[in-house]
Amino acid sequence: MTGCAAPDQSTPQSGVDFAKETVITGVVRTGGAGEPVAGAYVRLLDATGEFAAEVVSSPAGQFRFFAAPGKWTVRGLSRQGNGDVAVTAERGVTEVTLTVSN
Amino acid sequence: MSRDTALVTAEWAEKNLHTPGVVFVEVDEDTAAYDAGHLPGAVKLDWKTDLQDQVRRDFIDRSQFEALLSAKGIGNDDTVILYGGNNNWFAAYAYWYFKLYGHQAVKLLDGGRKKWELDNRTLVTEAPQRPTTSYTAAEQDRSIRAFRDEVVAAIGTRNLVDVRSPDEYAGRLLAPAHLPQEQAQRAGHVPSALNVPWSKAANEDGTFRSDDELRALYAGAGLDGSKPTIAYCRIGERSSHTWFALHELLGHADVKNYDGSWTEYGSLVGVPVALGDQPGGAA
Numbered sequence: 568m569t570g571c572a573a574p575d576q577s578t579p580q581s582g583v584d585f586a587k588e589t590v591i592t593g594v595v596r597t598g599g600a601g602e603p604v605a606g607a608y609v610r611l612l613d614a615t616g617e618f619a620a621e622v623v624s625s626p627a628g629q630f631r632f633f634a635a636p637g638k639w640t641v642r643g644l645s646r647q648g649n650g651d652v653a654v655t656a657e658r659g660v661t662e663v664t665l666t667v668s669n
Numbered sequence: 670m671s672r673d674t675a676l677v678t679a680e681w682a683e684k685n686l687h688t689p690g691v692v693f694v695e696v697d698e699d700t701a702a703y704d705a706g707h708l709p710g711a712v713k714l715d716w717k718t719d720l721q722d723q724v725r726r727d728f729i730d731r732s733q734f735e736a737l738l739s740a741k742g743i744g745n746d747d748t749v750i751l752y753g754g755n756n757n758w759f760a761a762y763a764y765w766y767f768k769l770y771g772h773q774a775v776k777l778l779d780g781g782r783k784k785w786e787l788d789n790r791t792l793v794t795e796a797p798q799r800p801t802t803s804y805t806a807a808e809q810d811r812s813i814r815a816f817r818d819e820v821v822a823a824i825g826t827r828n829l830v831d832v833r834s835p836d837e838y839a840g841r842l843l844a845p846a847h848l849p850q851e852q853a854q855r856a857g858h859v860p861s862a863l864n865v866p867w868s869k870a871a872n873e874d875g876t877f878r879s880d881d882e883l884r885a886l887y888a889g890a891g892l893d894g895s896k897p898t899i900a901y902c903r904i905g906e907r908s909s910h911t912w913f914a915l916h917e918l919l920g921h922a923d924v925k926n927y928d929g930s931w932t933e934y935g936s937l938v939g940v941p942v943a944l945g946d947q948p949g950g951a952a
Contacts, residue, residue, distance in 0.1 A: 571904055572698035572755050573847040588849060608783055611846050618868035619834050620846035632846045646789055
């Protein structure tokens, strides 16, 4: 049985047809220097602000969600601070940068 | 059961990392996080390879559970403190699983790995060496585990709580939004099930909401506390989190976790399925 845990965010997922998915992906960065933030808790919230999913950013700060077309918010929690960014996703890959600061 | 007996805080955990008779156990589906750093002295359990039968879709049996805990150095008298990633989903699942096999002294670390990390508390990479034990498990306590026929029979009569996200409940998504969406089974929910996402029971740092907030949450969703309740999700770990909130924190007497959950129900031939944001009837 395949579980529900969030997969490693730095590995490309084999067997996934990205053209059919609505992918929201990007990198968590610090507000000042723009350094990537590893190990941040990245949360996907739906248009009503309700929690939809959470992943932990990769060593290079990457994250990836499989959503649906529409409006979302991506929120990050980390030792370097928190932050959020609004996203309008369409089918295919939507890239965002999430900045966190104290 | 109550918050005092079922949960420990990160502060308590930090003071009791080396207390004799207290064993910390990290539980996850992917144990890479444990290998990169865990609470000092904590042993690891792999949700997939340790707790699931590797052939049938079921749990390891009583004697396998005894062998597992004996090998991990966990004794019948030990107080087991469970924690993990994914907002303690798999730790809550393991908590329910330990209760299923009769281990009484088990608690969850409130906030799990997330709060521990965000608080900047100590993580180590060395794995502890614990002497093996002779663990004795009880027969499964079926009063906390629901099977599919019981779920079908509960439609329109008992509380059914679907704890997945609103989009999974409505049938717009088939899995949580951190996973690819192509799946074999049908989308939707068990007719008459209320949708109370597990995440509403947790704060953003992974700790459980207060008892008052939890009571207001389930009452507001229309859960009738005088009736038995069955919780489910996709594979049974998010619903363990809600089972924990209802049974262990709020003290509801009759709450079961349906571990087959949507990956089983949504693949059954001939059962009713509801689509959309409303519970739907018993028809």
